[in-house]
Amino acid sequence: MSRQKLHNQTPLLIRNALDLTHNFKPQSKSNPLCLPQKSPAKLSTNLIKAYFNNGLIKQARQLFDEMPDRDVVAWTAMISGYTACERYNSAWVMFKDMMREGFDCPNAFTFSSVLKACKGMKSGSCGGSCHGLALKCGFVGGSIYVDNALLDMYATCCVSMEYACLVFGQIPVKNQVSWTTLITGFTHRDDGLAALEVFRQMYLEEAEQNPYSFSIAIRACAGVGSHTYGKQIHVLVIKLGFDLNVPVMNSILDMYSKCNCFHEAHTCFNEINEKDDISWNTFIAGYAKTDPMKSLHLFLQMESQGCAANCFTFSSIIAACTNLSALTCGQQVHCRIFKTGLEQNLPLANSLIDMYAKSGSVQDSRRVFGEMWFRDRVSWTSMMTAFGSHGYGPEAVELMTQMVNSGINPDMIVFIAVLTACSHAGLVDQGLSFFKLMTSKYKINPSQETYACVIDLLGRDGRIKEAYDMIRSMPFDPDESVWAAFLGACKAHGQPVTAAARQVLDLKPKRSGIYVTLANMYAAEGKWDDRAKMRDVVNSLGEKKVAGRSWLEVHDQVYSFVAGDGGGLHIEPVYWVLGALGRHMVQQIDVTREGT
DNA sequence: TGCTCGACCA
Incomplete structure (x- = not known):
């Protein structure tokens, strides 16, 4: 391979290394590059890590396969490399192959890496067998890394926190990671109170405080909807100087938004000096329900300040448009999604179907659905619901058939969507047969x-x-x-x-x-x-x-009003159009009756 | 200088 070709195909990190070695003048024949003496295995492991860091998974694998003297460190580098690239199954297969070859024993590094892969696979059984092996090798209670990884694996993979708590209790000297992992375990299974209790315990035992435990504890406050606890922790954050840590501030911002403390949220947002995309997304998401207009303004502000919108931003913005039922605004956002190249993002496309249906344009819903490269059950359900809410019963029923033909089995939500569609369109017997099908064929209670x-x-x-x-x-x-x-x-x-x-x-x-x-x-x-x-x-x-509220969109402006209230709109033309529509409907009914 | 564990938005 020519040097230029090599240069073009090699990632920056390795390129720099090659350039460095290229400029060295050999001083002795036995060590021509003046590099420290290192075994080929060490060099290869370095390179494997570099390949993984640059996403070159195939190259890493090829190098590993070509290594004549693979040792435990090389195997571990492969396992942790695969795990870092979210190829958890490959990491697990690596571990099994390593055990099968059997000439080298896994070390603490190996166990913590493979346990992380088990966590990624959400496989408590794989994790359990690793636990057994690690016990046998004396790493449980012998390496804080292995203990913490075990704790995390059980907290993530098991139905309850029982095993995680057992492991935690047996860690001889707990560190910050141990505490944070336990708090995270409780928080992620929506047991915020237990999480906060652990956080309190951590504080009482005078464990060294760190930003990680604070951001997750604040998320626990948001989960239980307690701005009282949230505020107390916020005070501690300021006292300890963690208010410069962006993830901590982001979680405080989220907590205040979820607790409807928008004044505090605002102050918090302004205090974040180096706002990242998560800061913006959190703030935008916080307003999407309660004040969708504010959400849209923040979105514009975000872009004008040079922060790029991503799929999470658009997800919140679509929710805001849905809550506003503002069709033209939704269409503009859809355009932006196209420009960003996110139009095939599955969750986004699914929520666009819903947004268009709720903004009155089932045609647009249909177009989004038709242009999707991949559809999941949510896509089909959203489209059925869209048809159903607009009175297109037969279309919803037809969609059900198509979905089954495409290889997706209906679940309860799908049946509820199609039953509702039948109900709104008066397809009673059709609906009843779906109800029978649900229990007889699909065994759904x-x-x-x-x-x-x-x-x-x-x-x-x-x-x-x-x-x-x-x-x-x-x-x-x-x-x-x-x-x-x-x-x-x-x-x-x-x-x-x-x-x-x-x-x-x-x-x-x-x-x-x-x-x-x-x-x-x-x-x-x-x-x-x-x-x-x-x-x-x-x-x-x-x-x-709550008074029934209506929305009207006129010239990019949304007017909201209740019965008898103009909502700032000149109401006379509205009544005039309403009257004309009423007369038209009466005429249609008369025509239909005359026809029968 | 060969390999390891924990956080925030949807």
Whole structure:
């Protein structure tokens, strides 16, 4: 290979090394490059590591295969290299091959590397066998690295934290990593309180504090929604001088956003001197639900300050557009996604389908879906839901067939999507056959929500008796969502408040909507005393009824208003168009009737 | 100078 060709194909790190050696003038024939005397195995291991650091996995493997004298260090470099590149299975196979060759014993480095691979594979059984071997070799309790890696593996792979806690308890001298790993284990399985208890213990035992344990402890505060704990830890962060650490500040920012403390979040954001993309993404995501407009403004600000948006940014921005139901704004964001080359990012494409459907353009949803190179179950479900919510029942049903033909089996969510679509389009028998298919062919046990869909399906068609029989035949006690669907059906078809109402009341539902429905039904029958009782319950629940809000987008401006309120818009033309639409619908109904 | 463990946003 010519030197130039070699130069072009070799990563920077190795190129620099080669350039360095090239410029050396040999001083003696036995050590021509003036390099320290080193065995070929050591040089090869160095090179393997360099290859992995530069993502050249194949080259690393080739070099390893060509090594005549592979020792435990070379094997370990391969295992940790594969793990660093997220090729966990390859790392595991390496470890097994190493054990099979059997001439060299794994050391502490090997065990901590292979345990990390087990963690990556989420395989507690592989990790367990490593644990056994490590015990046999005397590394458990003998190397803090192995102990910590074991702890992390059990915390990540097991259903409970039991084994992780056992390992933690047996570590002779715990270090910062041990504590942080345990806190992380609890936090990542949504047990923030346990995580905070460990954090407190760490503090009481005067373990040396470090930014890692703080960022995860603050995430635990966000998880339990406690800005009180969060603030206390924030104070400690300032006291210890960790407020210059960006990940710590990012987690504080996230904590305040998730606890709806936007004033504090704002202050925190301004105090981060070297904001990274995570700082921006956290802040943008924090506002996506509560103030989507603010979210969009922050996005523009982020770009103007030279921070590039990535898939996480767009994920939040799409959520903001969805919450605004602002179609043109969503389309512009979609354009930006194209320009960034992220249009085939699966989660993004899936949320675009949802965004377009909720912004009123099922055509755009369909186009995004059609242009996807890969589709997962979420893609299909999103498209079915999009069709269903726009009344395209047959299209949703057709999609179900296509999905199955493409090799994806439906799950409960898919069935709920297709049942809802059938319900909205009046495809009752079609829907019922899907319900049968779900249990008979796919062996999925229907949930309360699934039954609620089917009751809704029957109810909308006026098949009240069948709906009631189905409720009676359910294998568990129906919850309020099922009864709500049934009551809705009774109300829609002018059925009297039957025994069903008493059954509903026995459940003591917490959703005020059910009592409102019942109150209205009693009113329709002239049972004013019962109606008054229902209204009392609604008031006692103290749930403030949120007014139904509408959005209108005119010239890039979104106007939001409730009934009787103009929302800052000249309301007269709106009423005029509404009136015209109403007259048009009446005409259409008349035409249809004349035709039949 | 041959190989090892822990954090923040979606």
